Amino acid sequence: MPPNPRVAKAFHAMKAIGISEDKVKPALKNLLKLFDKNWELIEEENYRALADAIFEREESEAIEQSKKIVNNEEDYLEEEAQVNEEPERPLKRLRLRNREVAQVNQEPERTFKRLRLRNREVEVLPSLNNTSLPGTSLVIPKEEQVELLETSLQNQNQSQDKADSPQPNTKKLRAESQERSDPSQPSAVNKSQQKTSLRTESNSVSHPMRLRDRGKGTLSPQIPSGEKRSSLAGCHKEPNLQPSIAGLPKQKTTTGHVLVKEEPVTYDASKLEVPSAVTQPDPSSKGESSSGNGSIRENNGPDLLQFMGEKGTADGVPISNETRNNGNPAMVSDALGAKGTRFHSLNGSVGSQFDEEVALLQEPKLPPSCDGVDDGMQLNKKASENFCVTDEENKENDLEDTNFQHVVVSQERQLTPERISSLHDVVDIAKGQERVVITLVNEFNDKSPPSFFYIPKNAVFQNAYVNFSLARIGDNNCCSTCSGDCLSLSLPCACSHETGGEFAYTSDGLIKEEFLKECISMNRDPEKHCQYFCKECPLERSKNEDIVGSCKGHLVRKFIKECWLKCGCNIQCGNRVVQRGISRNLQVFMTPGGKGWGLRTLEDLPKGAFVCEYVGEVLTNAELYDRVRSSKGEEHSYPVLLDADWCSEVVLKDEDALCLDATYYGNVARFINHRCFDSNMVEIPVEVETPDHHYYHLAFFTTRKVKAMEELTWDYGIDFDDHDHPVKAFRCQCGSRFCRSVKRPSRSRSSRR
Ligand SMILES: C[S@@+](CC[C@H](N)C(=O)[O-])C[C@H]1O[C@@H](n2cnc3c(N)ncnc32)[C@H](O)[C@@H]1O
Numbered sequence: 001m002p003p004n005p006r007v008a009k010a011f012h013a014m015k016a017i018g019i020s021e022d023k024v025k026p027a028l029k030n031l032l033k034l035f036d037k038n039w040e041l042i043e044e045e046n047y048r049a050l051a052d053a054i055f056e057r058e059e060s061e062a063i064e065q066s067k068k069i070v071n072n073e074e075d076y077l078e079e080e081a082q083v084n085e086e087p088e089r090p091l092k093r094l095r096l097r098n099r100e101v102a103q104v105n106q107e108p109e110r111t112f113k114r115l116r117l118r119n120r121e122v123e124v125l126p127s128l129n130n131t132s133l134p135g136t137s138l139v140i141p142k143e144e145q146v147e148l149l150e151t152s153l154q155n156q157n158q159s160q161d162k163a164d165s166p167q168p169n170t171k172k173l174r175a176e177s178q179e180r181s182d183p184s185q186p187s188a189v190n191k192s193q194q195k196t197s198l199r200t201e202s203n204s205v206s207h208p209m210r211l212r213d214r215g216k217g218t219l220s221p222q223i224p225s226g227e228k229r230s231s232l233a234g235c236h237k238e239p240n241l242q243p244s245i246a247g248l249p250k251q252k253t254t255t256g257h258v259l260v261k262e263e264p265v266t267y268d269a270s271k272l273e274v275p276s277a278v279t280q281p282d283p284s285s286k287g288e289s290s291s292g293n294g295s296i297r298e299n300n301g302p303d304l305l306q307f308m309g310e311k312g313t314a315d316g317v318p319i320s321n322e323t324r325n326n327g328n329p330a331m332v333s334d335a336l337g338a339k340g341t342r343f344h345s346l347n348g349s350v351g352s353q354f355d356e357e358v359a360l361l362q363e364p365k366l367p368p369s370c371d372g373v374d375d376g377m378q379l380n381k382k383a384s385e386n387f388c389v390t391d392e393e394n395k396e397n398d399l400e401d402t403n404f405q406h407v408v409v410s411q412e413r414q415l416t417p418e419r420i421s422s423l424h425d426v427v428d429i430a431k432g433q434e435r436v437v438i439t440l441v442n443e444f445n446d447k448s449p450p451s452f453f454y455i456p457k458n459a460v461f462q463n464a465y466v467n468f469s470l471a472r473i474g475d476n477n478c479c480s481t482c483s484g485d486c487l488s489l490s491l492p493c494a495c496s497h498e499t500g501g502e503f504a505y506t507s508d509g510l511i512k513e514e515f516l517k518e519c520i521s522m523n524r525d526p527e528k529h530c531q532y533f534c535k536e537c538p539l540e541r542s543k544n545e546d547i548v549g550s551c552k553g554h555l556v557r558k559f560i561k562e563c564w565l566k567c568g569c570n571i572q573c574g575n576r577v578v579q580r581g582i583s584r585n586l587q588v589f590m591t592p593g594g595k596g597w598g599l600r601t602l603e604d605l606p607k608g609a610f611v612c613e614y615v616g617e618v619l620t621n622a623e624l625y626d627r628v629r630s631s632k633g634e635e636h637s638y639p640v641l642l643d644a645d646w647c648s649e650v651v652l653k654d655e656d657a658l659c660l661d662a663t664y665y666g667n668v669a670r671f672i673n674h675r676c677f678d679s680n681m682v683e684i685p686v687e688v689e690t691p692d693h694h695y696y697h698l699a700f701f702t703t704r705k706v707k708a709m710e711e712l713t714w715d716y717g718i719d720f721d722d723h724d725h726p727v728k729a730f731r732c733q734c735g736s737r738f739c740r741s742v743k744r745p746s747r748s749r750s751s752r753r
Pocket residue numbers: 255256257258259450594595596597598636637638669670671672673674675730731732733734735
C-alpha cells in the first residue's frame with residue numbers, strides 16, 4: 001500500500017521541530033482515533049495538536065517512570081537519610097533534567113537525596129525509552145547539570161500549585177532554548193563551531209600524508225606548466241636512503257596542529273579515563289553488517305563527484321545551500337531538515353493499516369548496534385572502564401567478550417526540541433549518504449563535531465586532472481564478458497591481472513592474507529620494498545624551489561584492482577568491495593586520550609576487512625600548498641598524497657600531482673587518528689575507474705581482528721624528526737610502544753618502524 005502522504009507530512013512537520021518518528025507514530029495514532037480520522041484537526045496550526053500530544057505523552061511517561069523510581073528507592077532512602085548526612089550536595093553527579101527531577105517528588109530535599117543516591121549507584125537516567133541511540137548520547141556539561149538541578153528544585157518548590165509564573169532558572173533555560181531556535185542567533189553547536197573555525201592562536205597547518213609508495217615530499221611546488229623535468233623511470237632498491245630520518249625513510253609527513261594537547265604521552269593504553277557515560281552496541285549486531293544483505297544504495301556511477309571551481313573551501317568559507325543541495329555533500333553542522341538525517345525507528349505496536357502506512361514511510365532502520373540501549377540499565381563498572389578499548393590493549397590482553405554494559409546518559413528524550421534539533425546531526429554524520437548510519441558521541445567534553453561537508457566519494461576541487469573516460473579502459477583493463485561474480489570463476493578474469501592473476505579479495509570480501517601481509521610490510525618497513533627515485537622529485541621541489549633536495553623514493557605499491565563499468569559482472573561481484581562503500585557499523589567518538597575525535601567500530605571486525613575509504617577533495621599539490629599557506633594555523637585534517645606518475649618521463653604538470661584533503665569535504669575517515677607502526681588498519685590503494693595509478697582510491701583494511709568499541713587507527717607515516725618540513729608534526733599520543741615521537745636514546749630504527 002502506498003504511504004499515506006498525510007502521515008508523511010505529519011512526520012515531516014514533527015521532524016522539523018526535532019521530534020523523531022518513533023515519538024510521532026503512537027501519538028498520531030491516538031489522535032487519529034480520537035479525532036475519528038479527521039486530519040484537518042490534526043493538521044491545524046501546523047500540527048499543533050500532534051506536537052502537544054507528543055509532549056503530553058512524554059510527560060506522562062516521565063511521571064510514571066519517576067513514580068517507579070520513588071517506589072524502588074523509598075526504603076533505601078529512608079535508611080540513607082539516617083545514616084548518611086552528607087553536608088554537600090553532589091551536584092556534579094546529577095544528570096537529571098528539570099522536568100524529570102520535578103516529577104520525582106514533591107519534597108525537594110528528599111528528592112535530592114534520592115537523586116544523589118541514584119547517581120552514585122548507577123549514574124543513569126531514569127527510564128529511557130528506546131529512542132536513544134549511541135549517537136545521540138551527549139553528556140550535559142557540568143555547569144548545565146547544576147543549573148538544571150537548581151531549576152528542578154525550584155520547580156519542585158513551586159510545583160504544588162503548578163503556577164505558570166516563570167521561575168528564574170527555567171527562564172534561563174527558556175532563554176537558552178529560544179536563543180537556539182532563533183535563526184538570528186547561532187545555535188550552541190554553531191557557536192562552538194565558529195569558535196573552532198575562528199581559532200587563530202594555534203599553529204596548526206596541514207600537510208599531506210604521503211602514500212608510502214609514492215614518495216616523501218608533500219607540498220607541491222608551483223610548477224609552471226610545460227617546464228621540462230627529468231625523472232628517473234625505473235625501479236631500483238636504495239635502502240638506507242636517509243638514515244638520518246629514523247624510522248621513516250620513505251615518507252615524511254609532518255604537521256602542525258591547532259590543538260597540541262597538553263596531556264602527557266601515554267604508553268600504556270590501558271590506563272584510560274573512565275568515561276562518564278558509555279553507549280552500548282547491540283550484541284545482536286555482532287558480526288553483522290549491511291554488507292551481507294546486498295542492499296546497495298549508490299554505486300556503479302563514477303566514483304568521483306565533480307565540484308569544479310567551487311569557491312570557498314580553501315579558506316574554509318562554507319559553501320552555499322544551493323551548492324550543497326545540488327551536489328551530494330551535506331554539511332555536518334547543518335541544523336534542521338538535513339537531507340538523509342535519520343531518527344530511530346519505531347518499536348511500539350501500532351494498528352494495522354497505520355502500521356503499513358508508517359512502515360512504508362520509514363527510512364531504513366538503524367543498524368542493530370545503534371539501538372541497543374537498555375533502559376535504566378545499571379552501570380557496569382568493568383564495562384565502563386573498558387568502554388574504549390585501544391588496539392594495543394586489546395592485542396595484549398586479548399579481551400574476552402566483555403559483555404559491555406554501556407549506558408547512555410543524557411538522552412534525546414530529555415532534551416528540549418530546540419536542543420534536539422541542534423544536535424540531531426550526530427545521529428548520522430553521513431546524513432544518509434552511506435549504506436549505514438554513522439553515529440557520533442562525545443562522552444568526555446562539550447566539544448561539537450567539526451564543521452565539514454560529508455561526501456561519500458571523492459570530489460575534484462578545481463584543477464586536478466582526473467580522466468574517467470571509458471575509452472581509456474581497454475580490453476585488458478576490464479572483464480566485459482564476465483557475468484555474476486568474478487570471484488567464482490575457475491580462471492580469474494582480466495581484472496585480476498594487476499594483482500598477479502589472482503584477486504586481492506577472498507569470497508568473504510576480505511583481503512587475502514598474503515596480499516594484506518605485503519601491504520602491511522610496505523607500510524611498516526618501506527625500506528625493504530622496491531622504490532623509484534626521481535632525478536628531480538616534484539615533491540622535493542615543493543619544499544624548496546631553489547635548492548631541490550634529493551628524492552626520498554617512491555614505493556612501488558601494491559594495488560587492488562576492482563571491476564568497474566566496462567565489466568560484465570554485477571555490483572555484488574566479489575571484486576567490488578571498496579566501491580560498494582562502508583558496510584560496517586562505525587561511530588565517531590571523542591577520544592579520552594587527547595587526540596580529539598576518533599573513529600571506532602561498533603562490531604567485531606575480522607582481519608582484512610574493508611572499513612572505509614579516505615574520501616576528500618582531489619586537489620593538486622599546488623592547490624594544497626596554497627590552502628595550507630592560507631589556512632594560517634586553522635585546524636586541518638590530514639591530506640594524503642596520491643600518485644602522480646612521479647617517475648615517468650613525461651613532464652609532470654601541476655594538475656597531475658594529486659592529493660586528497662578531507663578538511664572541508666570528507667567522509668568518516670577524516671576522524672581516524674594516527675598510531676605509530678602497529679595501527680589496526682592499513683591503507684591500500686584501489687584502482688577503480690582509471691587503468692593507471694594516477695588517480696585512485698585509498699581504502700582502509702584491518703590488519704588484525706578488531707573488537708567492537710576499539711578505536712580504529714592507521715599509521716599516517718609521519719616523520720616526527722623532520723624538523724625541516726614546513727609543517728610541524730603534532731605531539732603524538734598514540735600510546736604505541738613503537739611511537740616514533742617518543743625520544744628514546746637507544747631507540748633503534750627497527751624498533752620504530
Ligand atoms: C585526520 S585528523 C583525525 C581526527 C581528529 N582527531 C579530529 O578531532 O578531528 C588528524 C588530527 O588528529 C589529531 N591526532 C591524530 N592522531 C593523533 C595522535 N596519535 N596523537 C595526537 N593527536 C592525534 C591531530 O591533531 C591530527 O592533526
